[in-house]
Amino acid sequence: xxxxxxxxxxxxxxxxxxxxxxxxxxxxxxxxxxxxxxxxxxxxxxxxxxxxxxxxxxxxxxxxxxxxxxxxxxxxxxxxxxxxxxxxxxxxxxxxxxxxxxxxxxxxxxxxxxxxxxxxxxxxxxxxxxxxxxxxxxxxxxxxxxxxxxxxxxxxxxxxxxxxxxxxxxxxxxxxxxxxxxxxxxxxxxxxxxxxxxxxxxxx
Ligand SMILES: N[C@@H](CCC(=O)N[C@@H](CS)C(=O)NCC(=O)O)C(=O)O
Numbered sequence: 001x002x003x004x005x006x007x008x009x010x011x012x013x014x015x016x017x018x019x020x021x022x023x024x025x026x027x028x029x030x031x032x033x034x035x036x037x038x039x040x041x042x043x044x045x046x047x048x049x050x051x052x053x054x055x056x057x058x059x060x061x062x063x064x065x066x067x068x069x070x071x072x073x074x075x076x077x078x079x080x081x082x083x084x085x086x087x088x089x090x091x092x093x094x095x096x097x098x099x100x101x102x103x104x105x106x107x108x109x110x111x112x113x114x115x116x117x118x119x120x121x122x123x124x125x126x127x128x129x130x131x132x133x134x135x136x137x138x139x140x141x142x143x144x145x146x147x148x149x150x151x152x153x154x155x156x157x158x159x160x161x162x163x164x165x166x167x168x169x170x171x172x173x174x175x176x177x178x179x180x181x182x183x184x185x186x187x188x189x190x191x192x193x194x195x196x197x198x199x200x201x202x203x204x
Contacts, residue, residue, distance in 0.1 A: 004052060005031065006032065006035065011050075013166075013199050014159055014162045017161070017196060018069040019072055021195050024076050046061065048064075050064065052064070069081070079152075082154070095148075096155045098136055100163075102167075103163050103166060105136075106166055106170065112129075137183065141182050149186060151186075151190070164176070164187045169200075
């Protein structure tokens, strides 16, 4: 399999962590891809021009990260990261949606700040997106209290772990740990998993 990737993308990190948890890392060749390079050929594999995109051994291209992670989950034996059915499946998928949604908000703010001239920044929109992130953090803190976010890796906890890691990477001033001791403790443990520790984002 080939994975079109950028090591700073938190969605790519979800795939890399999933592959590691399933023991599939050495079956995936990483293909560095600059999404802003018109000659990268990325759109052939994902018409949306986004990473991650996975090309399977059958030559099929898959996107986006939830689809790729579900595919990888079915490619190796062992504990499933996505329960096949029942209420547990929807709890895990909902958690993934929360982690991904926080990432969507964080990436939107990053893009706004990086590519818009400062005089054209629209602060109310930025505040709105940041509000989604803080609401998401509060919801996660409450989920831990209700034991809905556990220690065992699922695609839900992986998405949340990647979202919190991205906040540390790109939004250190947010200080998301403040007032959220349960979530802080959970992430401290989860971030030590070899799959997470081996995939920390860094700028090139
Ligand atoms: N929902 C997608 C989001 C993927 C995404 O937004 N990737 C970003 C990198 S962090 C990207 O490729 N952006 C390029 C663009 O939007 O043109 C997923 O879960 O895979």
